[in-house]
Amino acid sequence: MLEGIDGAGTTTQSRILVNRIKGLGLKAVLTREPSDGPIGLLIRKILKGEISAEEDVLALLFAADRLHHMESLRDHLKDSFVVSDRYVLSSLAYQGSRLPLEWVASINSRAISPDLAIIIDVDVDVALRRISNRPRERFENRKDLIKIKSIFLDLADRYGAFVVDGNRSIEEVFQDIWNLFKNWAGVDG
Numbered sequence: 001m002l003e004g005i006d007g008a009g010t011t012t013q014s015r016i017l018v019n020r021i022k023g024l025g026l027k028a029v030l031t032r033e034p035s036d037g038p039i040g041l042l043i044r045k046i047l048k049g050e051i052s053a054e055e056d057v058l059a060l061l062f063a064a065d066r067l068h069h070m071e072s073l074r075d076h077l078k079d080s081f082v083v084s085d086r087y088v089l090s091s092l093a094y095q096g097s098r099l100p101l102e103w104v105a106s107i108n109s110r111a112i113s114p115d116l117a118i119i120i121d122v123d124v125d126v127a128l129r130r131i132s133n134r135p136r137e138r139f140e141n142r143k144d145l146i147k148i149k150s151i152f153l154d155l156a157d158r159y160g161a162f163v164v165d166g167n168r169s170i171e172e173v174f175q176d177i178w179n180l181f182k183n184w185a186g187v188d189g
């Protein structure tokens with residue numbers, strides 16, 4: 001699972017990772033959160049400000065989206081590497097920046113734990129520059145992202161997630177992610 005603040009590059013790196021895994025002749029599936037299912041679509045409207053919802057409602061929706069779309073991936077989880085562009089740590093960092101972390105953790109306690117969680121850590125200025133050409137969503141401002149970045153780094157220790165430096169080129173960042181994946185999966189390539 002790839003995690004990080006907006007602009008960290010989780011979407012780009014998840015795509016490359018799935019393609020490289022498939023390139024080894026292994027099965028891999030790419031997914032993302034918020035998902036493309038009905039709860040994920042609702043969440044996207046809230047993030048854009050098209051529908052209003054309090055923080056606790058949004059947190060519950062993220063948790064529900066997670067369980068719901070993992071249900072649809074159940075068969076893939078048996079025989080494929082499932083790569084998710086964001087997962088539980090995003091809820092802990094984003095929703096935890098505005099709500100008690102323990103509560104956010106408790107509503108996510110039924111989500112299966114990832115085998116490998118990688119946080120792409122990026123400077124907030126770099127992140128803001130990367131997302132400067134798109135409309136700003138709910139958490140996409142300097143103040144929130146500074147807080148969320150720091151929670152992600154605290155979570156790394158607590159949840160055994162790996163941190164890679166995302167301020168470099170796509171290829172350099174990917175090399176670190178690929179090394180972590182290969183070590184964990186025990187594959188050469």
Ligand code: TYD
Binds near residue numbers: 034095137
């Ligand atoms: P993002 O992953 O950047 O998707 P897109 O590229 O389609 O905009 O946006 C998702 C936003 O949702 C991002 O700001 C992080 C936030 N988020 C949470 O607040 N909690 C979560 O549990 C997840 C998965 C994402």
